[in-house]
Amino acid sequence: MPSKYCKCPVELFREHQAGKLLGMRDTGIRMKGRRSTPGRYFHVAEPGTGWGGTNVSDPLDIVAGFNPKVARSGMTMLMVSTTGEHYGFYRLDEALRPIGLTNGQFSLLMSLNRPEPAGMASVATLLAMDRTTLTAALKPLERRGLVTVAKDPTDRRGRRLSLTPEGKTLLATAVPIWEQTHRDVEALLQNADKGVDPDHLRKGLLALS
Numbered sequence: 001m002p003s004k005y006c007k008c009p010v011e012l013f014r015e016h017q018a019g020k021l022l023g024m025r026d027t028g029i030r031m032k033g034r035r036s037t038p039g040r041y042f043h044v045a046e047p048g049t050g051w052g053g054t055n056v057s058d059p060l061d062i063v064a065g066f067n068p069k070v071a072r073s074g075m076t077m078l079m080v081s082t083t084g085e086h087y088g089f090y091r092l093d094e095a096l097r098p099i100g101l102t103n104g105q106f107s108l109l110m111s112l113n114r115p116e117p118a119g120m121a122s123v124a125t126l127l128a129m130d131r132t133t134l135t136a137a138l139k140p141l142e143r144r145g146l147v148t149v150a151k152d153p154t155d156r157r158g159r160r161l162s163l164t165p166e167g168k169t170l171l172a173t174a175v176p177i178w179e180q181t182h183r184d185v186e187a188l189l190q191n192a193d194k195g196v197d198p199d200h201l202r203k204g205l206l207a208l209s
Contacts, residue, residue, distance in 0.1 A: 028070030058104030
């Protein structure tokens with residue numbers, strides 16, 4: 001019986017031979033899936049329309065965890081799909097933890113921050129995920145009373161998504177935290193040994209996509 005998992009591997013550069021040759025130290029990052037060779041992991045996700053042709057919409061979902069004895073606050077991580085179509089730059093911090101949100105949940109709430117309820121298809125396209133993945137991501141937010149999922153009056157098979165008043169309040173609290181975190185990351189790039197222009201980095205990544 002064929003595996004339900006996508007065969008596309010995930011590679012952890014620090015564990016890869018190239019990372020070792022560059023003298024990269026252990027970061028404490030632990031990946032999901034089955035390790036086949038150093039730095040290469042399989043059985044991480046199912047096929048889909050997200051990152052690398054999988055059902056992954058938030059790349060942090062493939063991270064199994066961090067070794068607290070090695071990982072530290074302020075550590076950064078660049079994640080890029082094989083084709084360069086998707087990319088993300090992250091900083092290990094606990095900015096959103098006090099309000100009980102993950103990065104993916106914050107993005108989902110932001111996608112629903114619009115005047116009228118959104119259709120499932122438009123949200124799935126915006127977040128580069130399939131409907132099954134979106135449905136699963138909505139459930140914990142719906143249980144917390146942050147979003148509502150209602151029948152589409154114009155399509156019996158469709159669903160309309162919207163923020164509840166509680167969801168809007170939480171999002172209003174989260175946005176300044178997110179903005180400050182991004183300012184901190186940009187400052188970190190600019191203060192690096194040789195300095196990195198965040199705008200040039202964005203343009204370079206877009207050129208690869």
